[in-house]
Amino acid sequence: MFITAMLVFGTVGLFVRATPLPSVEIALYRAGIALGVLCLIMSFTGRFRAIPAMGTKVWLFALSGVIMAVNWITLFEAIRFTSIALATLSYYLAPTLMVLASVLILKERITPFQVVCFVLSTLGLVLMLGVSGGSGDDLKGILLALGSAVLYATVVMINKAAGEADGIARTFVQFLVAVMVLVPFIVLSGGFHLGALDGQGWLNLLILGVVHTGICYSLYFTSLRHLRGQQAAILSYLDPLVAVLLSVLWLGERVSALQLMGGGIMVLFALLNEVAGRKTDKAA
16 A cells, blocks of 8 residues: 555656646645545544544644645645656655754754765755756756755654644644635635646546545555554655656656756665664664
């Protein structure tokens, strides 16, 4: 289930690129359609009872829902400006940022090896940015993806601070709040543009909502509890691998060898950083 979710997540960029709607609308419809799927899942499994059991944690999940909505918008905008490969690779700096946040905010331990991984992962990012020439759409896209990575790391940190809760019920709260935030924002900023979609656009949107979000998030949270931390960390990098392969081989997007090298270095040491962190947590 986890591998399936990661492989499907790697195709998100293809469907976003092929859907002629503003990023904020795609984020809304993705959350809204997934919310409907989760309603069905929660109804059949009796999970609505898990929401009152969350107590005050529900407010933390609601906050993470707001941040998640902005996270999707910035990531989708990144895909508009640069290649899917570079946007996804930049987004996967998030695990490294989470380690940094754990040290600075949660006062967790960090090993010398993790410090080395953090430095080298950052150098890989610098190589990607430097090759982009410091200007143009590539740089805008990479910076937007980095902003999205920061937001994603924030969502993870909030959920980590909140502690244990039913994964699907937690996701339901996050998506519900995301929809509640995005609807008035769209109304005030230009309205809806669903009329611009043709049959293919509607199909792309439905796949993004039902498959990529509703079903795959459920697979992700359901399978996560059955995996060791290192297994989840390693398998999660199937997402950027699939995204890069599709970007370069399927879409033929322009990505230089040095940019791919920088992205590869960044992702490799972000992965090693995360695995090292799991070992440290286990030893503690």
